[in-house]
Amino acid sequence: MPIEAKARLGRSGLKATLASTLALTLLIGPAAAMQPQESTPVSDYEPAESLEGNFLSAYIAGASRDTAAAATFYKEAVKGDPRNPELLERAFVSLLADGALPDAFRVAERVASRDGANGLAQLTLGVRQMKAGQWAAARGNFAKSGRGAAADLTGTLLTAWAFAGAGDGKRALETISRLRGERYYNTFRDYHAGLIASVVGDQAEAERRLKAAYEADRNTLRIVDAYARFEAQAGRTDLAIQAYSDFDALLPRHPVVRDALDKLKAGKPLGRLVNTAQEGAAEVLYGLGSAGSTQGDELPAVVYLRLALYLAPEHALSRLTLADTLDRMKQTERANEAYALIPANSPLKLNADIQIGLNLEQMGKGEEALKHLDAAMKAHPDDIDVVTALGNVQRSRKKYEEAAETYSKAIALIGDRPQANYWTTYYFRGTAYERAKQWDKAEADLKKALELVPASQPGARAQVLNYLAYSWVDQNMHIDEAFAMLKQAVDASPRDGMIIDSLGWAYYRLGRWDDAVRELEKAIELKPGDPTINDHLGDAYWRAGRRLEGKFQWQHAKDLNPEPEELAKINDKLANGLPEVEKPTATAENPPAPVAAPHNAQNPELPKGAPAPNEPPGAADKKKTGG
Numbered sequence: 108m109p110i111e112a113k114a115r116l117g118r119s120g121l122k123a124t125l126a127s128t129l130a131l132t133l134l135i136g137p138a139a140a141m142q143p144q145e146s147t148p149v150s151d152y153e154p155a156e157s158l159e160g161n162f163l164s165a166y167i168a169g170a171s172r173d174t175a176a177a178a179t180f181y182k183e184a185v186k187g188d189p190r191n192p193e194l195l196e197r198a199f200v201s202l203l204a205d206g207a208l209p210d211a212f213r214v215a216e217r218v219a220s221r222d223g224a225n226g227l228a229q230l231t232l233g234v235r236q237m238k239a240g241q242w243a244a245a246r247g248n249f250a251k252s253g254r255g256a257a258a259d260l261t262g263t264l265l266t267a268w269a270f271a272g273a274g275d276g277k278r279a280l281e282t283i284s285r286l287r288g289e290r291y292y293n294t295f296r297d298y299h300a301g302l303i304a305s306v307v308g309d310q311a312e313a314e315r316r317l318k319a320a321y322e323a324d325r326n327t328l329r330i331v332d333a334y335a336r337f338e339a340q341a342g343r344t345d346l347a348i349q350a351y352s353d354f355d356a357l358l359p360r361h362p363v364v365r366d367a368l369d370k371l372k373a374g375k376p377l378g379r380l381v382n383t384a385q386e387g388a389a390e391v392l393y394g395l396g397s398a399g400s401t402q403g404d405e406l407p408a409v410v411y412l413r414l415a416l417y418l419a420p421e422h423a424l425s426r427l428t429l430a431d432t433l434d435r436m437k438q439t440e441r442a443n444e445a446y447a448l449i450p451a452n453s454p455l456k457l458n459a460d461i462q463i464g465l466n467l468e469q470m471g472k473g474e475e476a477l478k479h480l481d482a483a484m485k486a487h488p489d490d491i492d493v494v495t496a497l498g499n500v501q502r503s504r505k506k507y508e509e510a511a512e513t514y515s516k517a518i519a520l521i522g523d524r525p526q527a528n529y530w531t532t533y534y535f536r537g538t539a540y541e542r543a544k545q546w547d548k549a550e551a552d553l554k555k556a557l558e559l560v561p562a563s564q565p566g567a568r569a570q571v572l573n574y575l576a577y578s579w580v581d582q583n584m585h586i587d588e589a590f591a592m593l594k595q596a597v598d599a600s601p602r603d604g605m606i607i608d609s610l611g612w613a614y615y616r617l618g619r620w621d622d623a624v625r626e627l628e629k630a631i632e633l634k635p636g637d638p639t640i641n642d643h644l645g646d647a648y649w650r651a652g653r654r655l656e657g658k659f660q661w662q663h664a665k666d667l668n669p670e671p672e673e674l675a676k677i678n679d680k681l682a683n684g685l686p687e688v689e690k691p692t693a694t695a696e697n698p699p700a701p702v703a704a705p706h707n708a709q710n711p712e713l714p715k716g717a718p719a720p721n722e723p724p725g726a727a728d729k730k731k732t733g734g
Contacts, residue, residue, distance in 0.1 A: 242273040272384030276307030366454035389419035423453035507543035530559035569599035604634025620651040638669035
């Protein structure tokens with residue numbers, strides 16, 4: 108889970124805000140209906156020679172959510188047809204999403220002059236006025252930023268902060284008190300009212316409002332952080348520590364919480380969460396952007412986060428959330444640029460460094476990723492997340508013995524009584540040991556992971572069951588127990604083609620060819636194009652007497668780029684078929700002789716993002732790489 112997902116402000120009730128304030132169709136066509144493509148740096152783009160060429164390029168870029176390309180080409184298109192209002196509006200949104208704010212502000216002025224009711228243009232211009240301390244002008248823009256519950260929430264909060272910036276705390280609190288609606292609106296209102304009261308010096312009101320927000324929602328980091336900081340500043344350190352500790356019990360080891368607890372226990376002071384009206388307005392925009400990012404509304408989220416960072420460039424959570432959102436939009440280089448800008452003194456800096464390293468691996472820069480994460484681990488040798496991240500990249504680079512050694516360092520940090528949220532570390536080390544052909548150690552770790560994985564995570568438990576049971580089946584060990592475990596895994600994840608493939612392979616090892624064919628055919632329907640499943644199905648067809656179909660599946664597996672050692676076995680089967688054997692009758696006490704060369708599963712892929720110890724690995728990070 109990305110950090111900003113743990114720190115989200117507004118997990119419900121704000122989806123309408125995002126949808127109403129920013130229409131995605133405005134952002135260059137049907138972006139949400141198409142899969143994103145990898146982003147390319149702006150400097151790589153060459154404008155087309157015609158208006159039509161620039162428009163088409165911009166449209167395609169927008170559909171793939173490549174904000175840099177869309178901004179570049181729409182700017183050129185507007186030059187070719189400067190009076191076209193639709194082009195102008197699309198260029199404005201593209202520039203805003205790409206973070207080209209000086210250009211976006213200029214275009215916003217033109218959009219607003221043509222259409223004074225354009226809510227996004229008025230919101231953007233109001234943000235610019237707030238940055239300049241032009242509070243009355245900002246309020247004028249926010250008053251025109253749209254109608255309806257969603258726009259009213261945003262406009263009212265920003266207007267209240269504009270009053271606070273002008274030193275009019277009374278009008279600020281009166282404005283924010285107009286917000287009425289569902290329960291979460293009230294929590295959001297009290298949270299910002301408390302922050303405003305603190306900034307304008309009304310500490311009694313700040314305490315009342317922040318405590319009300321905290322009592323209503325103790326599961327949102329920003330509310331907990333604001334409340335605890337206020338209590339600490341008021342000299343009630345025990346209440347602050349309790350608030351952070353309660354949150355840590357719910358979502359362990361968040362870096363912001365760990366940093367605050369360390370400071371409080373060392374007798375160090377904590378500053379206020381928000382110190383100026385600009386920072387308060389940025390907090391409004393961050394809350395909306397974080398909610399959108401969590402709910403999958405990436406493009407609106409990026410716009411809000413860009414505006415938040417314009418007002419408060421040091422807002423580390425906005426920067427991290429923006430980077431995580433760009434990551435999900437497949438703009439990996441842009442994401443790394445954002446991660447790199449997180450302030451060095453922020454407790455989130457290490458998390459950003461971990462993500463940079465993992466992204467370098469995803470970009471094919473494996474050696475650079477290893478160096479980056481190794482340096483981060485040496486700088487933070489006691490941080491389990493960075494140690495685990497380095498192990499993940501080593502494992503992805505097939506440096507299995509090195510990965511197992513690195514995971515051992517993480518397990519040493521866990522101690523003798525690991526909690527359930529550390530099951531992934533044992534799982535990762537077990538997979539590395541298995542790949543390094545140290546099965547006894549791998550088996551012990553996989554059993555430990557199975558012991559620790561919570562029953563509340565059935566999908567994750569299915570992956571561990573699958574890895575361990577498949578390994579037993581592939582080595583003709585504990586067949587009955589493995590078969591039962593695979594049945595459990597399939598029941599928990601009935602649409603996972605790789606787990607069903609494992610069950611089919613267990614039937615194959617039992618000599619139940621028809622049952623094996625049935626399950627393996629299901630698996631290949633759920634996950635077509637996997638060389639391991641095609642190879643297994645070929646073996647099952649051959650044993651079931653369907654030899655032409657078996658050879659067809661082997662040829663298909665060969666064409667799907669299997670691992671080199673598997674390719675050699677497939678070529679031998681294509682040339683010679685499988686050796687004749689008597690149909691085995693296998694049990695745990697009487698395992699069959701091998702009926703085919705063992706099939707090792709594909710290398711578990713690197714999970715996206717630095718895995719928090721309380722999270723399951725990514726869907727791809729399992730014995731058999733699933734979809």
